[in-house]
Amino acid sequence: MVDYVQENNIATLWVNNPPVNSLSSNVRQGIYDGIARANDDPTVKAIVIAGRNRTFIAGADIKEFSNSDGNISVSLVEVTDQLENSSKPVIAAIENFCMGGGLEVAISCHYRIAHHKTRFAFPEVNLGILPGATGTQRFPRLTSLRFALDIIPSGRVFSAEEAFDNSAVDKIVDDKVYEAALNFASTVIDKDFNSRRTSKRSPPDTDLLGDLVSKAYVTNSKRFKELAPKYCIKAVAAAAKPYDQGLLIERDLAFQLFTSGQANALQYAFFAERSTSKWELPGGFNWKNTNGRPINSVAIVGSGKMTAGIVTCFLRAKIRTFVFNTTEMANRQVFINSMNILANDRKKRRITAEEYYIYLSYFTYAKSPKIIAKVDAVIDDLPQDVNIKRDIFQKLDRICKPSTIFCTMEIEKIASATKRPKMVIGTHFFAPANVMRLLEVEYGPETAPRTVAAIMNMGKKIRKVSVLVSNRTGVVANRLMGVGTDQAVFMLEDGINDQRLIDNCMEDFGMAMGKFKTIDIIGMDANVDVLRKTLNEQGYDLDENRNMVRKSLNNFLHSYTYYAFFKYGSRRYPLFTYELSVLGKKGERNGYGYYRYTTENRQPIYDEEIVEILKNYRKRMGIQTRTFTYQEIFERCLYSSVNEGFKILEEKIAHKPQDIDVMSLMGYGFPRQVGGIMKFAETTGTERIYEAVCRYNKLYPDQPCWRPSKLLERVAKENIPMKYWGQIANSMSKL
Numbered sequence: 001m002v003d004y005v006q007e008n009n010i011a012t013l014w015v016n017n018p019p020v021n022s023l024s025s026n027v028r029q030g031i032y033d034g035i036a037r038a039n040d041d042p043t044v045k046a047i048v049i050a051g052r053n054r055t056f057i058a059g060a061d062i063k064e065f066s067n068s069d070g071n072i073s074v075s076l077v078e079v080t081d082q083l084e085n086s087s088k089p090v091i092a093a094i095e096n097f098c099m100g101g102g103l104e105v106a107i108s109c110h111y112r113i114a115h116h117k118t119r120f121a122f123p124e125v126n127l128g129i130l131p132g133a134t135g136t137q138r139f140p141r142l143t144s145l146r147f148a149l150d151i152i153p154s155g156r157v158f159s160a161e162e163a164f165d166n167s168a169v170d171k172i173v174d175d176k177v178y179e180a181a182l183n184f185a186s187t188v189i190d191k192d193f194n195s196r197r198t199s200k201r202s203p204p205d206t207d208l209l210g211d212l213v214s215k216a217y218v219t220n221s222k223r224f225k226e227l228a229p230k231y232c233i234k235a236v237a238a239a240a241k242p243y244d245q246g247l248l249i250e251r252d253l254a255f256q257l258f259t260s261g262q263a264n265a266l267q268y269a270f271f272a273e274r275s276t277s278k279w280e281l282p283g284g285f286n287w288k289n290t291n292g293r294p295i296n297s298v299a300i301v302g303s304g305k306m307t308a309g310i311v312t313c314f315l316r317a318k319i320r321t322f323v324f325n326t327t328e329m330a331n332r333q334v335f336i337n338s339m340n341i342l343a344n345d346r347k348k349r350r351i352t353a354e355e356y357y358i359y360l361s362y363f364t365y366a367k368s369p370k371i372i373a374k375v376d377a378v379i380d381d382l383p384q385d386v387n388i389k390r391d392i393f394q395k396l397d398r399i400c401k402p403s404t405i406f407c408t409m410e411i412e413k414i415a416s417a418t419k420r421p422k423m424v425i426g427t428h429f430f431a432p433a434n435v436m437r438l439l440e441v442e443y444g445p446e447t448a449p450r451t452v453a454a455i456m457n458m459g460k461k462i463r464k465v466s467v468l469v470s471n472r473t474g475v476v477a478n479r480l481m482g483v484g485t486d487q488a489v490f491m492l493e494d495g496i497n498d499q500r501l502i503d504n505c506m507e508d509f510g511m512a513m514g515k516f517k518t519i520d521i522i523g524m525d526a527n528v529d530v531l532r533k534t535l536n537e538q539g540y541d542l543d544e545n546r547n548m549v550r551k552s553l554n555n556f557l558h559s560y561t562y563y564a565f566f567k568y569g570s571r572r573y574p575l576f577t578y579e580l581s582v583l584g585k586k587g588e589r590n591g592y593g594y595y596r597y598t599t600e601n602r603q604p605i606y607d608e609e610i611v612e613i614l615k616n617y618r619k620r621m622g623i624q625t626r627t628f629t630y631q632e633i634f635e636r637c638l639y640s641s642v643n644e645g646f647k648i649l650e651e652k653i654a655h656k657p658q659d660i661d662v663m664s665l666m667g668y669g670f671p672r673q674v675g676g677i678m679k680f681a682e683t684t685g686t687e688r689i690y691e692a693v694c695r696y697n698k699l700y701p702d703q704p705c706w707r708p709s710k711l712l713e714r715v716a717k718e719n720i721p722m723k724y725w726g727q728i729a730n731s732m733s734k735l
């Protein structure tokens, strides 16, 4: 885990713990022992600490947080103290990742040489903890309170250049960082390096503490539903005190965080995200045993609201991207929109000017379908009309090379229109596609495992977190969270007069956005399209019924019939959203939805008109209003989605609870500090949720989302831990 190598009078401690050299117990012990050995050896004059696997250290081994191997070794605090107290100078040779505990190791050394491409960060905050191995005390002393209050509470990644500008590293090299560190070591041998012991310093800007702390509170306020950002600020502020006092505060805060449920959930989310790439198909094909061809070029066919967002994902990954539309103007518009997205990235310094031009150079207009004949994948962004899609994909099937994969949400209908059903797969991006990291990949009954492998790998290449699901009806993430949205609409229809009450309940829980704000952002039309499609599949025409009502002389009677038709036929549908869309409210896009929006300010404004429309609607529909408790709002919005999550598992649409959690976290802004909708079920207790689901099922028999999932029932009754839910779902479907 740590190799000790001596060359002349310099000892090197090589950290070797692939893939990212995390600081597992053996590594900590290895560094500690290595420093002791070098200090005891009179022939050693300086020590270099470096990483094998072309990386320094990406921090603690997160798996050990919840899963100690029982190996008693030194703590990271002991390691950092051992490094700083070394009687011989220690030089860190840093490259690739220098994160968390790795950065704490680096700043406890006496000198730091970094490769110019190194990425530095204190990502602890994202795991619900703080840099508690002296990081909050040493980092501001080495750099400044200002920089530490920027870096530690945000967890943001910073470059070697920024590290150098803020005194976090002493030298940057373009190549061969280890050799540079060895050379540097030879220049400091026998020199006094006492002033380089970081803990002995004071932060250079303690007189600015008040202002800097206030600024940090404002900057991080959006994340204050999580404890860690606040605690990070408090811990860094304590660096203005004498070192030992500050350290006590750091330890106290670190302990509180470490034992919090939030830290547990955030660490769960870290691994859940990574687990989605380990996909598996029912036939035994999986990410390990199946290779897919690399996707080096794509064509986006058609254009809509999301096209430029999708295009930029491919451009950033340097994948040749053809945009194919029948009009020159549509193609141009996609180019302009993509350029604007990249220009914004550049303005916000997420990419350099050079990268901006390189990425744009991967964009190509395709005026004729022949130009896209050789692409590796075609992505469907055509209008929702299936006949148009089938027609175009039939033509593309004749033109494109046999290995071209077709990505569409209408898998079966496109597969049957082409001679390559094995090469047809679903890809669903979430809006805005250039920001949202979730990619839902859907396989159909005929999709080949190699096609799945190719598209899952493509997802990784374009930096998406791809979740593989089987194709049934519509987008699985929408199904999962949509049932909760329907509940919100029903409760509004049934008596809540202020949409903010429901939205606040969800936002207090930690959702990025309340249910009605989400409807507005997604757009009324998109919401109603789902409803329209669901009803169409059952042979009902939503708009025809509505027209019948409008044309009617006896409006009340027909409205009631209309309502009764949908409500008491078999199930109830969230028709109030449809009502608003018919009135011309499109959501955030045109400024009118469940809230109002102005062109200057896209923040939702409470709209009293909704209450008036609601009252009329209830009157026409003959709805008897009632009151709702906060608990009912909470349970109906969330437990309905939990129940749906269990159904998605038992129907084998998703493979494991982690996949469902990732969909809720990355597609719908579910609070990360709760871990995801299934982790929420585990924390809340499945028995409690099952009891509520059964209660609502009795109360609302016209809402099928409350039919209890069999898997939930079994898990609740037998009190089965979450780690077995996927396995049980598997065995259930075989029955």
Ligand SMILES: C/C=C(\C)C(=O)SCCNC(=O)CCNC(=O)[C@H](O)C(C)(C)COP(=O)(O)OP(=O)(O)OC[C@H]1O[C@@H](n2cnc3c(N)ncnc32)[C@H](O)[C@@H]1OP(=O)(O)O
Residues within 6 Å of the ligand: 019, 020, 022, 058, 059, 060, 061, 062, 063, 076, 097, 099, 100, 101, 102, 123, 124, 127, 129, 130, 131, 132, 133, 271, 274, 275
């Ligand atoms: C107390 C707390 C202390 C002292 C801390 O240090 S807390 C901070 C711990 N470190 C981090 O939070 C960094 C986490 N890692 C990352 O952000 C990324 O992995 C990376 C930027 C370092 C690399 O990204 P990438 O190249 O995309 O690779 P993956 O994210 O896919 O990771 C590859 C595999 O390594 C596993 N991994 C990564 N970091 C850790 C870790 N710190 N502990 C344990 N395992 C880690 C990750 O799960 C991947 O494993 P597989 O899924 O392939 O099995």
